[in-house]
Structure formats: C-alpha cells, structure tokens
Amino acid sequence: MDFSIKAYDTKNTIASAKTGCVAVAVFENKQLSQAAQALDASGEITAALKSGDLTGKPGSTLLLRGVTGVAAARVLLVGLGGQDAIGEKNFASAVTATLKVFASLGATDAIIALPLADVKERDSNWGVRCIVGTAHESVFRTDAQKSKKDPAPNGVRKLTIAAPAGAQLKTALAQAIAIANGMDLTKELGNLSANVCTPTYLANVARKLAADYRFEIEVLERKQLQALRMGSFLSVTNGSEEPPKFIVLKHMGGKPKDAPVVLVGKGITFDSGGISIKPGAAMDEMKYDMCGAASVLGTFRALGEMGLKINVIGIVAACENMPSGRATKPGDIVTSMNGLTIEVLNTDAEGRLVLCDALTYAERFNPAAVIDIATLTGACIVALGHHNSGLFTRADAAHEKLAAELLAAGKQAGDTAWRLPVEEAYNEQLKSNFADLANIGSPGGASVTAACFLENFTRKYTWAHLDIAGTAWKSGGAKGATGRPVPLLSTFLINRS
Numbered sequence: 114m115d116f117s118i119k120a121y122d123t124k125n126t127i128a129s130a131k132t133g134c135v136a137v138a139v140f141e142n143k144q145l146s147q148a149a150q151a152l153d154a155s156g157e158i159t160a161a162l163k164s165g166d167l168t169g170k171p172g173s174t175l176l177l178r179g180v181t182g183v184a185a186a187r188v189l190l191v192g193l194g195g196q197d198a199i200g201e202k203n204f205a206s207a208v209t210a211t212l213k214v215f216a217s218l219g220a221t222d223a224i225i226a227l228p229l230a231d232v233k234e235r236d237s238n239w240g241v242r243c244i245v246g247t248a249h250e251s252v253f254r255t256d257a258q259k260s261k262k263d264p265a266p267n268g269v270r271k272l273t274i275a276a277p278a279g280a281q282l283k284t285a286l287a288q289a290i291a292i293a294n295g296m297d298l299t300k301e302l303g304n305l306s307a308n309v310c311t312p313t314y315l316a317n318v319a320r321k322l323a324a325d326y327r328f329e330i331e332v333l334e335r336k337q338l339q340a341l342r343m344g345s346f347l348s349v350t351n352g353s354e355e356p357p358k359f360i361v362l363k364h365m366g367g368k369p370k371d372a373p374v375v376l377v378g379k380g381i382t383f384d385s386g387g388i389s390i391k392p393g394a395a396m397d398e399m400k401y402d403m404c405g406a407a408s409v410l411g412t413f414r415a416l417g418e419m420g421l422k423i424n425v426i427g428i429v430a431a432c433e434n435m436p437s438g439r440a441t442k443p444g445d446i447v448t449s450m451n452g453l454t455i456e457v458l459n460t461d462a463e464g465r466l467v468l469c470d471a472l473t474y475a476e477r478f479n480p481a482a483v484i485d486i487a488t489l490t491g492a493c494i495v496a497l498g499h500h501n502s503g504l505f506t507r508a509d510a511a512h513e514k515l516a517a518e519l520l521a522a523g524k525q526a527g528d529t530a531w532r533l534p535v536e537e538a539y540n541e542q543l544k545s546n547f548a549d550l551a552n553i554g555s556p557g558g559a560s561v562t563a564a565c566f567l568e569n570f571t572r573k574y575t576w577a578h579l580d581i582a583g584t585a586w587k588s589g590g591a592k593g594a595t596g597r598p599v600p601l602l603s604t605f606l607i608n609r610s
C-alpha cells in the first residue's frame with residue numbers, strides 16, 4: 114500500500130480530485146460530514162440518504178457511481194454513527210469498512226476523507242495512524258512458508274488521506290508507516306516456524322537491519338557469553354543443538370553523551386519447556402516465544418525509518434529451550450552474570466533465566482531506562498487476557514514516571530498495557546533452600562513473582578518489564594503474531610525524542 118496525505122481547500126477541491134473513489138462520512142441522523150457536503154452540489158448524496166439505503170451506523174457503507182459534479186469515479190458513503198463526539202471505536206470501524214470496500218473495487222487509487230480532527234479525545238495524528246495501521250493489516254499476508262503464495266490483494270493500492278485544512282500531518286504519516294512496517298517485521302518473525310527462525314536467523318535479521326539503517330551491531334557467541342559469566346542464560350541453551358546468539362543493536366540518533374533507552378527482548382525461538390516439558394497441545398505456539406525479541410527488532414526498524422533523534426540500544430537474548438541428555442535439570446543451580454545463584458526448580462521458567470543476564474549486561478550502558486519485553490508467563494494471560502500487556506515497575510518516583518509514560522504511550526498508540534505490582538513481599542516466594550533465588554515462586558501471582566525475579570537484577574537503573582504473553586499473538590483459527598507492542602514502544606520513543 115502506497116500512502117500520501119493531501120489538504121483539499123476551496124481552490125483544490127475534493128470534488129475536482131480525479132481518483133477511483135472518494136470515501137466520505139455520513140452520520141446516523143442523516144447529516145453529512147464536511148467532505149460529504151463538498152461532494153453534494155447535485156443533492157444526489159442527500160437523496161441517497163433519504164432513500165434509506167444507508168443507516169449511517171458505524172461501518173455501514175453505500176457505494177455511488179458517477180455522482181454529478183464529482184470528478185472521482187465513485188463516492189463511498191461510510192457511516193460514522195452519532196454526529197457529535199465521534200467515538201474512536203466508531204471511527205475505527207468506519208476505516209475498516211472503507212478499506213474492505215476499497216479492496217473489492219476495480220479502482221487502484223482512492224482518497225479517504227474522514228473527519229480526522231473530530232474524534233473524541235484523539236487528534237488527527239491518531240486518525241492517520243488508525244488508517245495506515247488498518248490498511249497495512251488488511252494487506253498483510255503470512256505466506257512466507259507456503260509453496261503457493263496467497264493471491265495479491267485486489268483493489269486500491271494508492272491511498273491518499275485527506276487532511277483537515279492547515280493540519281501538519283506529514284510527520285504523523287511517516288511515523289505511522291514506520292510503525293506499521295516495524296509491526297510487519299515483528300509479525301513475520303513471530304509467524305516463521307522455529308526450524309527456520311533460529312537464534313542464528315534472528316542474528317542475521319539484526320545484521321540486515323544494521324546494514325539498512327546504519328545501526329552499530331555486535332553478536333556475542335557462546336564463548337563470549339561464557340567469558341561474561343552468563344551462567345544463567347547459558348543454562349537454558351544446554352539442551353539445544355542451536356547456538357545461542359546475544360545481539361546488541363545501537364541506534365545513536367541522539368547526542369553522543371545522552372543516556373540511552375535500552376530495550377531487552379526475550380528471544381526463545383522455541384520453548385519446549387526443557388526437562389520440565391510442556392504438554393503437547395498447542396506446543397507449536399511456543400515458536401512465538403521470541404516475540405519480545407521480534408518486537409525489539411520491529412521497533413528498531415521503525416526507529417531506523419523515522420531516524421529518531423534519540424539513543425536506543427536493543428538487546429536480543431536468543432536461544433532454544435530444549436530437553437536432552439545435556440539439558441539443565443530441575444534442581445540444578447547456576448550462577449548468573451551478577452553473581453546471584455539460582456536454583457532452577459522448573460526449566461520451563463526459562464525466560465527469566467535468559468533475561469536476568471541480559472539485564473545485568475545492560476548496566477554497562479548507563480541507561481536512562483531499561484525496558485524488557487517478554488512472553489514471560491501464561492499467568493499474565495489469565496490475569497489480563499489478550500487486551501493489555503502487563504506492565505511492571507518499582508513504585509518510587511522515577512519508576513512511577515516511567516510507568517506513566519509507558520501507559521500513556523500505549524493508550525496513544527492503541528496498544529495498551531495495564532500495571533501490576535512489583536513489591537518486596539513477593540520476593541519471599543522466590544526463596545530457595547540451596548541458592549540465592551529460586552526461578553519459580555510458591556503458588557499464586559506467577560506473573561508478579563516472575564517480574565520480581567527480574568527486579569533483583571535491575572537495581573542499578575530505572576526499569577520496566579512488559580509481559581506480552583497475551584498480546585503478542587492471537588490463538589485460534591486466525592492464529593498469528595500481532596506485532597504488539599511495537600506501537601507502544603515506538604510511541605514511547607517518539608515521545609522521548
């Protein structure tokens with residue numbers, strides 16, 4: 114999909130725009146939006162509404178051809194619901210309905226002229242992102258591993274967004290496209306099978322990104338990880354034939370001395386559970402256990418495209434979690450990079466074992482903030498379902514501020530998170546008889562004890578943890594990666610730049 118944005122005015126009217134289709138909004142009370150009025154010199158739109166052919170309900174549509182006085186071949190009337198205070202849900206369903214019709218047209222180019230500036234509690238930037246995000250999603254295909262590719266989408270390929278007069282939306286459009294492209298990468302990686310999307314594959318994707326966008330990159334191999342004493346991370350790789358990769362990407366868009374934001378992604382390219390093996394049902398879905406890593410790579414793609422003036426470091430800790438004669442066993446005690454010993458009571462609680470060493474590694478960057486992103490616990494799906502990512506931070510002033518920033522970015526991007534606690538009291542549950550820490554807690558609050566485990570390794574900087582187990586993909590018939598939380602992370606970085 115090719116996007117552009119254009120302001121129409123009295124000289125350069127929307128009625129005189131030559132295009133395959135113009136989509137304009139109408140309301141439930143049969144009133145016309147401004148753009149619809151501008152196309153109704155002949156009264157044909159009013160007449161169509163009077164006929165009762167269109168309810169104006171959100172997402173209802175009516176296609177007219179050859180409207181007198183309109184240069185476009187077609188006019189698409191789209192219902193937006195109630196006229197005052199347009200709700201964002203109504204706007205989003207109008208956009209979805211518009212794109213669905215556009216995909217079925219003989220035309221290849223179109224204008225979408227919806228009232229971007231009139232959505233309740235949202236600005237035009239949001240409207241632009243809504244349109245671009247929905248359009249991207251509508252043409253996204255997961256056929257990389259199919260011998261017969263899905264048919265190319267039909268219909269409109271060139272979409273012009275009509276901007277409200279005087280609005281400066283060029284940057285918003287560029288950002289919306291960058292975020293959508295970043296999400297595409299995250300989805301592609303999440304959907305690839307684990308025999309293809311290995312740690313080595315992720316490292317190669319990162320190298321390609323570095324080449325495309327001039328990021329600095331370093332890929333640490335097993336020997337280097339041993340020298341760094343990442344005993345916890347390495348214990349997870351013991352059962353696997355695939356070599357681990359520890360990927361460090363640097364986007365130094367800010368001043369050289371500005372403290373960077375560090376993003377740390379869990380990159381378990383397959384989580385069998387290890388010796389504490391998972392049940393067979395839906396085990397295929399554990400190829401998605403690298404979605405934290407994929408969201409770091411996707412966010413870097415967006416960052417590179419936007420060229421944000423901010424320093425960001427991405428860390429991807431990638432390996433497989435497999436059973437074998439060499440695999441870590443329940444009860445094994447390992448020493449993490451920061452010296453804490455960990456009793457591995459359950460080899461399926463591997464994400465925290467990988468992340469703790471990556472979080473210790475992050476100290477060397479004197480970060481402004483560190484955010485880890487992980488499909489960490491099934492319990493997070495129990496707690497929050499698939500709507501919100503779990504957000505965990507400590508509760509002092511600096512962390513309250515970081516949490517507020519992340520929650521706000523999520524709201525702004527339509528990629529929301531919900532806060533859950535990190536408190537000393539939960540550390541009780543992680544006591545081990547034989548080591549400094551156990552890798553699982555006593556029953557109850559498994560997402561919280563997982564976050565509290567990580568907290569032990571983050572005391573030298575401001576830190577937030579996003580548990581994306583429920584938001585990174587959808588199960589069921591349309592199963593696949595969602596690209597979340599790339600919008601949240603990208604928006605957070607935009608706001609900070």
Ligand code: BES
Nearest residue numbers: 459461462463488489490491492553582
């Ligand atoms: N990758 C899983 C978490 C997960 C489960 C993500 C389901 C998405 C869907 C993680 O490594 C894991 O296995 N966690 C265990 C922790 C438990 C052993 C304390 C879990 O959630 O069951």
Ligand code: MN
Nearest residue numbers: 384461462463
């Ligand atoms: Mn696991």
Ligand code: ZN
Nearest residue numbers: 381384402464
């Ligand atoms: Zn896992």
